Amino acid sequence: MHVTGTVPPPAPAPQATTDGPAHSGDTPDGTGRRTRRFGLPVATALVMGNIIGGGIFLLPASIAPYGTISLVAFGVLTVGAIALALVFGRLAERDPRTGGPYVYAREAFGDFAGFLAAWAYWITTWVSNAALAVAAVGYLDVLIPVNEHRWTACLAALVLQWLPALANIAGTRYVGAVQVVSTVLKLVPLLLVAVGGLFAFDADNLGPFRAGGESATGAISAAAAILLFSYLGVESAAVSAGEVRDPRRTVGRATVIGTAGAAVVYLLGTLAVFGTVAHNRLVDSTAPFSDAVNAMFGGAWGGWAVALAALVSMTGCLNGWTLMSAQTSYAAAKDGLFPAALARKRRGVPTVGVGVTVLLASLLTVWNYASGTARIFETLVLVTTFTATVPYLLATAAQLFHLVSGHRERVDRGRLVRDAVVASVAAAFSLWLVAGAGYQAVYQGVLFLFAGVLIYAVMAARKQRAEARTAEG
Structure with a gap:
């Protein structure tokens, strides 16, 4: 549950306004139409839907070689993820505009830091969408043979x-509906496995506590390196804060509830698979949830059931990440740091941003299939494991900046200490994410960031020239 202080935060500066009235259910979108704003259920579904993708269906097998100690790593990571969720909630209270990490970094450190947050996050979203779609085709092939020819798969x-x-272009009402439905549909089979696992659980299947030769600390760190990116998406409600009803209150609650809910699904689902599939079989499994379903309920229908659940899960992720990409570029474009066309909105959704996102992701997808090799594609996906962490680190730095600089006036000392501890844990978690990305991802990701510096130089110069003309006029 989102923790609030005894005294509300001071009102933000005049420029820190939302994209519409903070408490209305429907708001103008700049075209005279009314647009539906997200309430707590939709905002929570956005967070959970973006966190829980297709990776969960392979996670139990990925961490099985380290033994059940990997569940401890899950617990440690959950603490860090919830701390990050609380930080986003606090930052949204302070500045409830669309853009999330971009807005927080820019307010605290200026245009350049804001641009880096937006640039890194934007790259992450559309490259990840291409990767999600290609991975989803693998699950679709279980239901409908599409991989027989690469262009059919493409x-x-x-x-x-x-x-x-x-669905995004149709407006926030349809985005929210798709996100809620897909989140429910993905949770039902996952929870079914989790609950069914309680009745089919056999402790003998768990295997050793430490299966490898590493020390306890080494095993936890190794398992955590695999699990670290399972919580990407915790910022989803904050990025769309301008489209959330009563964002100062709702964003924090949705972020914490969504992150905690995803953690429960992860932990229970993984524990259920551990307890129903023998450890020596799980280590080599290519479809651990399918094996678990077959073990629990008999038959051999687990493969298509899990494939269907994964396909729904990834479609929901694509829906949410498309919105996140468009909202980030929209926020930066409004401030003159991205091309102005990306600031166009219709029915509460930056339609140009959606179009650019899906076009870039589509081109990358076609390139993947045309090249006949996944090497370039895998390199770009690897880059996103680093670029995704940049906005997190800048956001937690912004929270620490506000706490240390004393900008949150009239807040009691107890709340200040709590916020400082939470922000410190979130900062450590963000640094851990950077370390977990690996040397190659960091090296290549930094090159992408430096390419963004050149784009920033052009956009900042254009913005300065426009401001000079306005002043002269």
């Missing part, structure tokens, strides 16, 4: 990207 991947994009 077409399927493009369709999986464009359908959520069309």
Whole structure:
């Protein structure tokens, strides 16, 4: 539950306004129409839907070689993720505008830091969308054979990207509906496995506490390196704060509830698989949830059932990440740091931003299939494991900046200490994410950031020239 202080935060500066009235259910979108704003259920579904992707269906097998001590790593990471969620909630109280980490970094450290947060996050979203769509085709192939020819698979991947994009273009009402439905549909089978695992649980299947030869600390760190990115998406409600009803209150609650809910699903689902599939079999499993379903309920239908659940899960992720990409570029474009066209909005959604996102992701997808090799594609995906962490680190730094500088006036000392401890844990978690990305990801990710510096130089110069003309006029 989101923790509030005894005294509300001071009102933000005049420029720190939302994109519409903070408490209305419907707001103008700049075209005379009314647009539906997200309430707590939709905002929570956005967080959970973006965190829980397709990776969960392989996680138990990925961490099984380290033994059940990997569940301890899950617990440690959950603490860090919830601390980060609380930080985003506090920052949204202070500045409830669309843009999330971009807005927080820019307010605290200026245009350049804000641009880096937006640039890194934007790259992460559309590259990840291409990766999600390609991975989803693998699950679709279990239900409908599409991988027999690479161009049939490519077409399927493009369709999986464009359908959520069309839902985004239709407006926030449809985005929210798709996100809620897909989140419910993905949770039902995962919770079914978790609950079913309680009745089919056999402690003999767990295997050793430490299966490898590492020390306890080494095993936890190794398992954590695999699990670190399972919580990406915790910022989802904050990025869309301008479209959330009563964002100062709702964003924090949705972020914490969504992150905690995802953690429960992760932990229970993984524990259920550990307890129903023998450890020596799980280590080599390519479909651990399918094996668990077959063990719990008999038969051999687990493969298509899990494939269907994974396909729904990834479609929901594509829907949410498309919105996140468009909202980030929209926020930066409004401040003159991204091209102005990306600031166009319709029915509460930056439609140009959605179009650019799906176009870039589609081009990357076609490139992947045309090249006949996944090497370039895998390199770009690896880059996103680092670029995703940049906005987190800048956001936690912004929170520490506000706490140390004393900008949160009239807050009691107890709340100040709590916020400082939470922000410190979130900062450590963000640094851990950077370390977990690996040397190659950091090296290549920094090159992408430096390429963004050149773009920032052009956009900042254009912004300065426009401001000079306005002053002269």
